[in-house]
Amino acid sequence: MTEFLKKNIFIIIIFTITLFIGFLTFLTFIDKSFLKLTQQNLQYLLVINIILLAILFGFIFYEVKKSIKNDIDKDGLSSNKKYITYFSLFTLIPSILISIFSLFLFSFALEKYFDKKVTTVVNNSYELAKSYVQEVRNKIESDIVLIAFDTNKSKNFLSNNEKEFKRFLKTQQLIRDVDEIHIINENKELILSTIDNNQKYIPPTDQALKMVLTDDRPLKIINAIENKSGAIMRLQNFDNKFLYVVKFLGKDISRYLNESQEAINFYYTVEEKSTGIKISFAIIYLIIVTLLLFLSITIAIRFSSRFFRSINNLILASSAIGDGNLNSKVPEIKTDKDLEMLNKNFNSMIDKLKETQEKLIINERHEAWGNLARKLAHEIKNPLTPIQLTIDRIKSKFADQISKNDQENFKENLKIINNQIKQIEKLVNQFSDFARMPKPILRENDLVNIFKDNIKLLNELDKSINIDFKFNNEKVILNCDNEQLSRVFFNLIKNSIESIHQRAEKESNFNKNISIDLNDYDDHIKIIMIDSGIGFGIFAANIKDILNPYFTTKKNGTGLGLSIVNKIVNDHNGKIDFIPIDNGAKIEIRFYK
Structure with a gap:
């Protein structure tokens, strides 16, 4: 695995960069990336994707071609090429079909996502939430007018009786269904309130109070962060007194409203860029499928080369043996254990055949030379005895007839002849020994x-x-x-x-x-x-x-x-x-x- 990663490090780096750019393009289309959603940025990203895809395809094509050359063409076995082609096609065809089906499914799902009914539901849900908030805010505006009217009308009764004034406010709180009613002065100081703990009182903003100082109309106050709505109004029959009413919205209603707004914006952004999203999805899918295809084809080539190289070596070795070349051996390569054992046994068989052949050749050679030695020994030994007898006769008959000056040379020549005869006899005996070599007694x-x-x-x-x-x-x-x-x-x-x-x-x-x-x-x-x-x-x-x-x-x-x-x-x-x-x-x- 480590060797594979080192060998294909450039492809892995380009794949990672291409996949990152593909996801960045997708996120940019839906306006969720760190890049701003502009036509220029999208064009740049798409061009970069196409260039990186071309580079990735180029590297993959080069590596596959090199692997085929090194691991398949080198062996020259037609079955190797045939099976690797089948394996690659069986991997390629399902991948292409799955890619087409996935892209079609994604396109269909995206279109269903923008169905008219879905769009209507999305719009209506947001409008309902928006209408609810607006209704609450409008109601508090009308409520504060009614509370102010009742308060102004009861001025004589309430002015001198603080206890009754407070009870009056409590009653108004229940009748008008509001959460807080406060009577404040121009300094936003609390005079009377329906809340028991004055520490919880949160005054209105200076700007809001300033706007109603000289205006008898009510002013709506919206505080989306604290999820509440309020209104402030000047009490005409009370000197420098103001009515401040607070109504809390439903829990997290403002947050839901903001999230709904973001969801609607996202929905329409996706709808607007649906074609680009399909393209970026197709690019991402193409990048991943390309790498998976490369991995599967590479694995197929490696597996095929490991298997068929051993088979090819066995075929070549068996052909050489069939031609009589017992010096041929199956190269020992790293492959599956069973194939390694097969190669080892085949080589062992060749060694045994070679040894058997050498023994047969040696036996045949010795048998042939033994027959020759037997015949030579017989043919040479037959004339040796007459020659020896003739020399003895010559020596006894002519020794006395030769002058004393020549006798020494005569004896020396006879001695040389005798020595050569003995040498021939020795050679004949060795021939006989070689020819009569007995079988061993074990x-x-x-x-x-x-x-x-x-x-x-x-x-x-x-x-x-x-x-x-x-x-x-x-x-x-x-x-x-x-x-x-x-x-x-x-x-x-x-x-x-x-x-x-x-x-x-x-x-x-x-x-x-x-x-x-x-x-x-x-x-x-x-x-x-x-x-x-x-x-x-x-x-x-x-x-x-x-x-x-x-x-x-x-x-x-x-x-x-x-x-x-x-x-x-x-x-x-x-x-x-x-x-x-x-x-x-x-x-x-x-x-x-």
């Missing part, structure tokens, strides 16, 4: 003891060479032919000693070492032999050729030693590898249990 043997016996014997050839033998178990048991494996280890260690001798002829200052590591694991036994001899030299590039019969790097070698070693290892379900290293040679042998 028994449980300790490889540690086999190595120790051969090392002890070979140490006598050159005690200046240090042979370091290490093993991870006291006993390393393998079901094998003791004599044949002893021959393998003897030949390999002997070859290492001879290689060190050849290096010593050219170079004296180096460490003469042979290290042997014998390790017993659960499913196989591994042997590593490293020497500090001349190494493989010019044959390092084609190292496997040294296993071919009659291929040798020695002056007097027959080329059969390593071939026999390879055959014995192969007959014991093993594998031998020759690895070139600096200043020496390395041999690895694995015996599979």
Whole structure:
């Protein structure tokens, strides 16, 4: 997830900015944003939205194209492209249908919002509330006139009796259905009142009192904040006295009236800008759907590439194997666990096929060379006896007839012939040994003891060479032919000693070492032999050729030693590898249990 966010950081930033501008456009259309609702501001916002949408589409198109190129076209698998196309279409078509349906539904709902009946209800509700407030204010104006008339008429009765005056005001309060009646002077000081606690008295404003000082008409006083309405009027029959009447409106009525007014203003603003609201809603929806489509297509590409890349690799590898190339491998990539296991098992199968093929090739090669060796041994051995008998006859018959000066040369030539015959006999015997290589007689043997016996014997050839033998178990048991494996280890260690001798002829200052590591694991036994001899030299590039019969790097070698070693290892379900290293040679042998 973190990698995905980092990779698409520019798209996410542009999406966030575009979505913010889209919402700002919507809020501006309904006059609820910090920008003023003007034609110029709306034009600027719409142009910015179109530009940002184009940039967003451009980035998304580029990223999708790059993903297709990197994750789909690179693999070249037609089914990959087909399935990603289907997946994208199945995501795109429902999204488009939902977008069209949502926009249609929004448009229909907005039109219903401005239905004539709804408009009538909105207008009537506000007018009713407004009429109620106006009625209360008009009524208090008429009430104060009636109260003033009754008060002026009762001047003689009320002037000298404060108690009766107060009772009179209380009666007027009940009759006229008002909340407070006050008699005040020109300084707004309270003279009489219907309220019991004079501390609650709130005088009228100076401006209101000033307007009725010389005018006998009543003056309405509106206090929307405190949700009350009042009126003040001069009492004509009372010197410098004023009647001040207060009527409280219904609880929160003024606030409701203001809210209704704001709601009506908002309603008609939305009605006026309905087309722009639809456009901004469409832009917002388009931005969100675009990002969701991009996410779904990207996920589809990633999923498809993870799945089909493995399938494609398997197809390519199987095609290569079908053509006979067992060196082909399925690349190990990060994918689902099941596919990773499939790739691993396929590679393991290839390795086993390769090992089986190599064993078959080795067996066929050894069988072919064995037949050839058998025939060569037979054809060469037959004339050797007559040749040897003829030489003996020549020696006995002509030795006395040759002058003393030539006898020495005569004997030397016969000796050379005898040596060459013995060399041919030795070669014939090796041919015979190679041709008659018996099948191994398998028994449980300790490889540690086999190595120790051969090392002890070979140490006598050159005690200046240090042979370091290490093993991870006291006993390393393998079901094998003791004599044949002893021959393998003897030949390999002997070859290492001879290689060190050849290096010593050219170079004296180096460490003469042979290290042997014998390790017993659960499913196989591994042997590593490293020497500090001349190494493989010019044959390092084609190292496997040294296993071919009659291929040798020695002056007097027959080329059969390593071939026999390879055959014995192969007959014991093993594998031998020759690895070139600096200043020496390395041999690895694995015996599979």
